[in-house]
Amino acid sequence: MADSEKMVPTKVLPTADVYPKRIMEYIEGFLISKTLFTSCELGVFDVLLGSERSLSAEEISQAVGASLDGTERLLAACTGMQILNRHQVDGKVSYSNTEQARLFLTRSSPLSLYQSIHYHSKTIYLCWHYLTDAVREGRNQYEKAFGVSSGDLFEAIYRSDVEMVKFMQLMHSIWNICGKDVVTAFDLSPFKVICDLGGCSGALAKHCTSAYPECTVTIFDLPKVVHMSKKHFIKEDDQRISFHEGDFFKDSLPEAELYILARILHDWTDERCVELLQRIYKACKPGGAVLVVEALLNKDGSGPLTTQLYSLNMLVQTEGRERTDVQYAALLTAAGFTNIRHCLTGKIYDAVLGHKKA
Missing domain, CATH: 3.40.50.150 (Vaccinia Virus protein VP39)
Incomplete structure (x- = not known):
């Protein structure tokens, strides 16, 4: 067969219905984390735990000191994440904790992960902003994230009494579970x-x-x-x-x-x-x-x-x-x-x- 007659591989183009679902979920994964972090920090789950009935978005917004519009969007996302229940009676919408939220997201629960979530939000999340630098340099990023030297690792981790207690609370909550x-x-x-x-x-x-x-x-x-x-x-x-x-x-x-x-x-x-x-x-x-x-x-x-x-x-x-x-x-x-x-x-x-x- 002449060179001009040799088979050329056909380039396969993606069809219109191909959708990168997993990749899209990974791209947006931090949105889920921050929604959970914010809900805990505002005390949404604690407010619902302290009520004998489901609460409206307006009641929750007033209790946590947040805007009604922002609270409505946050509660909708938490419902989509299946950590809040949504109730609708006579056209009125209200919310309550799921069993998982009651057990693990309220501060007073013996199995609470609130402190772990707080540490992830305020410390680990900030460190991960510099993940690219960590991969390139092959070392931790405390100096960029918090302006402290990591020459002594635990002097960096325990850089203040507040930060030390936060770390200890993280460990405490994890061992309560595992x-x-x-x-x-x-x-x-x-x-x-x-x-x-x-x-x-x-x-x-x-x-x-x-x-x-x-x-x-x-x-x-x-x-x-x-x-x-x-x-x-x-x-x-x-x-x-x-x-x-x-x-x-x-x-x-x-x-x-x-x-x-x-x-x-x-x-x-x-x-x-x-x-x-x-x-x-x-x-x-x-x-x-x-x-x-x-x-x-x-x-x-x-x-x-x-x-x-x-x-x-x-x-x-x-x-x-x-x-x-x-x-x-x-x-x-x-x-x-x-x-x-x-x-x-x-x-x-x-x-x-x-x-x-x-």
């Missing part, structure tokens, strides 16, 4: 003396003492975090939970049978993780263990999407990354731990357990 699952992913009852490194508000410590009545838990954290935890989160009369002030990279660690690292290792580089795990191995009693609580990536890194996005957040906010169970096992092995297992909880956070030989 804490029981991670501390019961493995049977930890053989370990009576537990140390929760970076234990923050003490929410996970409370889950431990609830699930394992014979254990005691020491929360090890920076002095200012311990102070805030005692002030806002942990009652002094809880005899099974105690505190130890220090920096786990610099100061001696309390001897324990089990150490918990919950959302700690993902903040740091591999080198820093091994350094911390070696310190834990040295302090750990023979036959003891370390429980690593993190959002695990699939072995090939293909998902879950939420964890992949969390890894981007670690780039924007910290020095670390999310990892697979194999990668965490490698870090634990490098520090001396053996018999390493992992457990997927079915929620955001999973568990990896490594042992020290008796």
Whole structure:
């Protein structure tokens, strides 16, 4: 066949009915987040919780101190997002909380995610404005977002007492949702003396003492975090939970049978993780263990999407990354731990357990 007669691939043009639904949803995803953030910040769900009946847009607008037009649009969007119920009787429209909104979006609920939402809106959202810079530079963006140096990571994260409490409230609300699952992913009852490194508000410590009545838990954290935890989160009369002030990279660690690292290792580089795990191995009693609580990536890194996005957040906010169970096992092995297992909880956070030989 002559060159002029060779077949030329036909260019296939998209048909008129092709619609990039998923891409459009991704483009507009931040609109949903900010609608949720604003509804919480205004107190829409709290106003509805405090009423014995559904409320009109006008009543809600007056209660939250917002314009009627803006409130009507916000309530319509929340209804479309299925976090508010819309009622229409005799031509009059009113609104009420869905069960999910009542449980997770009202401030007074024991399962409230309000503080987590507030932290995402006021801190994480601002950091993500500089995601492009983070990807290009390969480092966090605290200096651009907040004008503070991230030379000392947690000095940046805890850049004010207000910001520190916000971060602690974020952690507290997350463990209210996921804490029981991670501390019961493995049977930890053989370990009576537990140390929760970076234990923050003490929410996970409370889950431990609830699930394992014979254990005691020491929360090890920076002095200012311990102070805030005692002030806002942990009652002094809880005899099974105690505190130890220090920096786990610099100061001696309390001897324990089990150490918990919950959302700690993902903040740091591999080198820093091994350094911390070696310190834990040295302090750990023979036959003891370390429980690593993190959002695990699939072995090939293909998902879950939420964890992949969390890894981007670690780039924007910290020095670390999310990892697979194999990668965490490698870090634990490098520090001396053996018999390493992992457990997927079915929620955001999973568990990896490594042992020290008796």
